[in-house]
Amino acid sequence: MSDSQGAIVIVPTYNEWENLSRLVASILSELPDGHILIVDDNSPDGTGEVADQLAFGDPRIKVHHRPLKQGLGTAYLAGFNYALSAGYSRVVQMDGDFSHRTEDLPRLLAAVDDADVAIGSRNVPGSRVVGWSLLRTLVSRAGSFYARTMLGLPVRDCTSGFKCFRRSALLAIDRTALRANGYAFQVEVTYACAGAGLRMVEVPIIFPDRALGKSKMSPRIVLEAAFLVLRLRYGRSAPRRRAGSTADTRPAGQLPGQESPAIRSR
Numbered sequence: 001m002s003d004s005q006g007a008i009v010i011v012p013t014y015n016e017w018e019n020l021s022r023l024v025a026s027i028l029s030e031l032p033d034g035h036i037l038i039v040d041d042n043s044p045d046g047t048g049e050v051a052d053q054l055a056f057g058d059p060r061i062k063v064h065h066r067p068l069k070q071g072l073g074t075a076y077l078a079g080f081n082y083a084l085s086a087g088y089s090r091v092v093q094m095d096g097d098f099s100h101r102t103e104d105l106p107r108l109l110a111a112v113d114d115a116d117v118a119i120g121s122r123n124v125p126g127s128r129v130v131g132w133s134l135l136r137t138l139v140s141r142a143g144s145f146y147a148r149t150m151l152g153l154p155v156r157d158c159t160s161g162f163k164c165f166r167r168s169a170l171l172a173i174d175r176t177a178l179r180a181n182g183y184a185f186q187v188e189v190t191y192a193c194a195g196a197g198l199r200m201v202e203v204p205i206i207f208p209d210r211a212l213g214k215s216k217m218s219p220r221i222v223l224e225a226a227f228l229v230l231r232l233r234y235g236r237s238a239p240r241r242r243a244g245s246t247a248d249t250r251p252a253g254q255l256p257g258q259e260s261p262a263i264r265s266r
Contacts, residue, residue: 007090007109007164008035010079012072015045016096024054024061026102031109037062037082038096039075072161073185077178080170091165094120100162104205108164111203116169117193119155120162121202131209147187150233153194155202159186162205172196184228191232 009027013020020038027036038055040048040063048065055061064078076093083091090109094100104120111118122129123144129137140159147158161183173192180188193200 006033006035006088007031007092008037008079008083008086008088009092009094009105010037010039010076010083011094011096012075012079013038013040013043013047013051013096014069015043015047017043017045017047017050019097020047020050021054023096023098023102027105028060030102030105034105035060035062035088037064037079039064039066039079041066041069041071041075071181072183073178073181073188076185076189077175080165080175084167084170089167091167091170093161093163093165095161099207099209101206101208104162104203107203108162111201112164112166115201116166116172116198117200118164119157119160119190119200119202120205120207121155121157121160122205122207123156124202124204126204127206129207129209147190147229150229151187151191151194153190155190155200157202158190159183161186163189169193169196169198172198180228187228188232 009031011020011023011027016023024036024038027034038051038061040051042048042065048063051061051063055063062082064082066075066078079093080091090112092105092108094105100120108118108120121127123141129140132140144156144158147153148156151158163186173189173196178185178188178192190200
C-alpha cells in the first residue's frame with residue numbers, strides 16, 4: 001500500500017518507554033499496511049532511543065525528534081503536516097499509553113468511509129471507561145458537557161484524543177489557527193472541524209486507564225481547557241476554513257520552517 005492510499009497513526013510521546021514497543025507492535029498487528037509516526041519531545045527516559053530502535057529497518061515506522069518538551073498540540077500539528085505532505089489519505093491520532101486500544105483502530109478507520117472525522121468516544125452507548133474513579137469520570141463528562149454546550153459542538157466526547165481524519169478534513173481546517181498546546185487541543189480541533197462544516201461521527205470505545213507510566217493530566221491542564229472554551233466562545237477565535245489551495249506544497253516529510261525532512265525512518 002502506498003503512502004497516498006494508506007493510513008498513518010500519529011503517537012506523541014513523552015516518557016513512554018515502558019509502553020512504546022508493545023504499542024507499536026500492537027498497532028502494526030491491527031494495521032499491517034499502516035504507518036506510524038512517533039513524535040517524541042526529547043523524553044529523558046529514553047523513549048526516543050526506543051523509537052529509533054523500532055524504526056530501524058522498518059519503513060512503516062517514522063520518528064520525529066523534537067529538542068524540547070513542546071506540548072501535545074504542537075506534536076499533533078507536526079504530525080498532521082507531515083502526513084499531508086507525505087500524501088496519506090487517513091490520519092489517526094492516539095495516545096501512547098494504551099488508553100486508546102489498538103483493536104479499535106479498524107473501526108475508527110472504517111467510520112471515515114462515510115464521514116470526515118471519526119471520534120473514539122467514551123460518552124455514547126456501547127462505550128465504557130475502565131479503571132477511573134467516580135470523580136475522574138464526572139470531571140471528564142462535565143468537561144465534555146461544558147465544551148459541547150458552550151460551543152455548540154455536535155459530539156458528546158469533546159475531549160477525546162482518539163480520532164481519525166480524512167486527508168480532506170485536515171486540509172479543510174485552518175491548522176495555523178490552532179493554538180492550544182495541552183489536552184485542550186482536542187476541544188480546539190473538534191471546534192475547528194465543526195466550524196469547517198465537517199461531518200463527525202462518534203465510534204464507541206472501551207477506554208482503560210493506563211497501566212504503566214505516569215499520567216500527564218494535572219489541574220493546570222484542566223484549567224487550560226476551561227479557559228480555552230471561554231476564549232473560543234467569547235473571543236476572536238472563531239473556526240476558519242483553510243484559505244487557498246487544498247494541497248500541501250511542501251516536499252514530502254518536510255515540516256513548517258524546515259529546509260529538509262525532520263522525520264526519520266530507517
